[in-house]
Structure formats: C-alpha cells, structure tokens
Amino acid sequence: MPGLVQRLFPECVWRLPAAGPPTIYLTFDDGPIPEETPFVLEQLARVGAHGTFFCVGDNLLRHPEVARQVLAGGHRLANHTFHHISGWSHTQADYLRDVARCQEVLFQLQPEARPLLRPPYGRITRGLARQLHHTHQIIMWDMLTCDYDPDFAPEKCLATAIRLTRPGSVVVFHDSLKASRNLRYVLPRYLAHFAALGYHFDKL
Template structure:
C-alpha cells in the first residue's frame, strides 16, 4: 500500500504542522528533498531544478551535512533552503522525547553556521512525530509535513507508476516529497525531470518554503 496523500484526519490531529500551502495564481508547488545531501544524488537534483528556475527545500540529515558540507553549500549557492531532518534520521515514535529533541538540536548545530535562522524548518523522518513532540518543537522549529509523497524510495513502485501517481495527486500549493538518496535514485532520476517538465508546461512555479 502506498500512502501518497496524508488523510485529513491526521492533518487535523497535528495542527502544529504545515501540510500544504495556500493555492495562488499563478499556481505554485513546493518541492522538498529528504535524506541528503550526498554527492551521488543532490547535484543531479540541483541540475534539474536549475533547468526550470525552480527553488526547493532540502531536509538534511545532520550526519550527511557533517560528511558532505560542500554539497550543502552547493544547495545554498543555488538559492535553495536547508531544513532539519534530525541528525541520525530517527523516528519520533521509537525514541524518547528527550533523545529526539537532542537529535534535532544536534542537526541544527551543523546547519546553523551554513544557514542562520531564528526559527528553522524541521521535517520528522518518516513523518513520525507525536503530538507532545510537535507541541514542544513548534517553539523552536516550523514543522513541515507534506500533502504529496512520491514514494520514490520504494523499489516495488515502478518509475512510471511513481510519476503518474505524483502528477495525479498534485494540486496548487502542494508540498511534495522527493528523496535525494541512493535508495530513491532509480525513481528520482526518472520522475523528477518529467514532473518538473509537466507542471512547468502548465504554468506552475516552484518555490522554497
């Protein structure tokens, strides 16, 4: 089962999280890329975005930023925004609140020198966060979820299926999740260029959060 669109009930249970953006004219999409930055995939994403003058948000694993700071700097140099995806890509469902908050803080320590922000963005890995965590972290971070999940990381989901489903579910103002990761590489490299071309041809713009 591929849960591409988060049910409205879940969204209402987490009012502290941002799920989608208001529809505008011309229509705008908010592409996000989780799990990087890595030298194998992130530069490909940057090349595709540049073709369409597209801006995006990259939710970074802190340990990847530590290992590949030059790739994180490439993202910023291209005009995109970095967000926090915890330091070790951990689930808010399987760690104590204290351990999770500490992992978020450790990720922010490596992001802050690159992109100083008073209230940075945070995306919980897997979308797994408790209501108590969300209430606590909203004071230091803006918590970003999504309304379209491409499932590009799923090896059982063909590139053609991935593209068709992502296009079908996208609406003006959608926050769309891709992954600049090795696991997602096959689908990402097929879907992203075609997704951008499709919506650019329809007059959509692409902005960072």
C-alpha cells in the first residue's frame, strides 16, 4: 500500500511492529460461509495458526454456526459492514448504520470493548475514518493476496504473497466463493512456507 495513502489515514492500522519472534497477522474477509470458512479453519489448525475473520453481517446472520466454529478455534471475529458496502459510494450516515448493524450481530457472538473494522475494498473517506476511530480500530493491510482475482494464476498468487510478506505484515485472504480456487491452492502452501521459516501466525 503506497506510503502516501497510509499517511492520509493515520487512524488506520496497516502493519504491526516487527518485535520478538517473526509474526504474520492473517486476516480473512467476506465470510463466514460453510463452503470456505471450515477449510480455512482446518488449514490454520494444522500449523497452530490464529487469524482474524472480518465478517459480513448478513453472512453472520445466515451462518452463525460457522461463526461459532471460528471462535471455537481461538480466532477473532471482526466487522466488515453488514452488506459489504463501499465507503466511497454511500453517505456517511448510511455507512455508519451498516457498520453498527454488523456490530450488533457481532456483539451477540463476541462482546468486546473496542471492536475491529475493515472497510470493504479498503474504501473509506477521511471523514469516516475520523468518526469510526472513536468506536473501532480500523484495520487495513500491507499485503493483499488478490486471491479473489480470477485472472491471477494460483502459482503467481502464492509467489507474490510470499515475496511481499514481512514480519509484522497484516495479510488479506478471502473466505469467499469468488476466491476459492486461489485460496485453496495458496493458503496451505503459504502457511507451510512461513511455518518452516519459524514464523508465528497470530490474530489481531
């Protein structure tokens, strides 16, 4: 992510300090869904990894049992708005309502003092960031796998993800049907590669 963009949004977390053992912060957007999220949980369990799942509120309502599986695995649920909406194409009031609706569902599953939010597509205005900073920790990323891109070959997706990851990276995968092909190829190999190098995988 360009440094200029990061400087424009100081309220957002882009990566974490690289202190102690090398650590990667895995995040998974757009679930939970029964077709893909259990696969992710199985792969994480194989290497003792933990991650953060940025959930669409509508998916939480439809698949609460999958959300509970995420929590049972020691992972964290977080806010990805209720309808997966863009902060660039909705009014501030509508966007804040959508975030709040998702948070209501999340609180029933995982009460917490200051929840996490990832804006869908990374699209958020400066005004929204300042407003939401009072109630949420806004999480962006420094490594986007682009696993959702049908024109991105799985082998290239894996190689790029490995090349751009560094200690403290916040890495984005997607537990979605759109990302399924690349996710199922890349995630187990990505985990195996960094586990062999002694990396830890932690939730935010």
